[in-house]
Amino acid sequence: DAGVTQSPTHLIKTRGQHVTLRCSPISGHKSVSWYQQVLGQGPQFIFQYYEKEERGRGNFPDRFSARQFPNYSSELNVNALLLGDSALYLCASSLAGGGGDEQYFGPGTRLTVT
Amino acid sequence: GENVEQHPSTLSVQEGDSAVIKCTYSDSASNYFPWYKQELGKRPQLIIDIRSNVGEKKDQRIAVTLNKTAKHFSLHITETQPEDSAVYFCAASKGRGGSNYKLTFGKGTLLTVNP
Numbered sequence: 001d002a003g004v005t006q007s008p009t010h011l012i013k014t015r016g017q018h019v020t021l022r023c024s025p026i027s028g029h030k031s032v033s034w035y036q037q038v039l040g041q042g043p044q045f046i047f048q049y050y051e052k053e054e055r056g057r058g059n060f061p062d063r064f065s066a067r068q069f070p071n072y073s074s075e076l077n078v079n080a081l082l083l084g085d086s087a088l089y090l091c092a093s094s095l096a097g098g099g100g101d102e103q104y105f106g107p108g109t110r111l112t113v114t
Numbered sequence: 115g116e117n118v119e120q121h122p123s124t125l126s127v128q129e130g131d132s133a134v135i136k137c138t139y140s141d142s143a144s145n146y147f148p149w150y151k152q153e154l155g156k157r158p159q160l161i162i163d164i165r166s167n168v169g170e171k172k173d174q175r176i177a178v179t180l181n182k183t184a185k186h187f188s189l190h191i192t193e194t195q196p197e198d199s200a201v202y203f204c205a206a207s208k209g210r211g212g213s214n215y216k217l218t219f220g221k222g223t224l225l226t227v228n229p
Contacts, residue, residue: 102163
């Protein structure tokens with residue numbers, strides 16, 4: 001039984017470029033959340049999607065966007081990359097994303113912006 | 115918004131001793147409190163969680179307690195083993211009725227279990 005998968009595992013980009021990160025949730029899970037984890041810190045909430053609709057957005061600039069597809073997979077897009085965007089980007093899946101729903105994390109995408 | 119404070123930031127214990135990590139939260143509407151273990155270079159792994167209708171929950175060597183009045187919750191690990199060494203994160207989220215079920219995380223506790 002596959003867990004949450006993310007691609008790519010590592011990525012190196014230059015300032016000003018654009019990046020797309022991908023996530024596939026656990027089979028049967030309909031909600032995907034995205035988190036940014038800077039070294040030495042806890043994950044910070046970016047977005048939550050449920051049934052292709054945005055359910056919540058964290059305190060991130062409009063350069064960050066996301067979407068969810070009919071098969072419940074998701075993409076996180078970041079435009080005009082800054083050095084400060086370097087982080088581990090985690091995707092978490094849950095059954096319905098409701099309060100109290102267990103969230104299971106993927107292995108993350110390590111983004112380095114130079 | 116919700117704020118979660120976690121202490122201590124580092125904790126070193128001898129194998130076989132107990133370890134306790136404490137968290138406080140600010141939003142009284144929060145009612146779901148998971149704990150995650152993150153080993154170096156790996157994903158956060160859900161190890162135990164507690165909901166606000168429960169005061170304590172145990173799973174083998176791990177237990178979590180919740181004090182809603184004081185707005186704090188704690189992770190207890192007994193009979194620690196070297197493989198328990200990792201960063202532990204507490205988190206909080208609001209339950210049903212809210213529009214945003216995000217997890218708000220503490221800054222983490224680096225637990226080192228010395229053989």
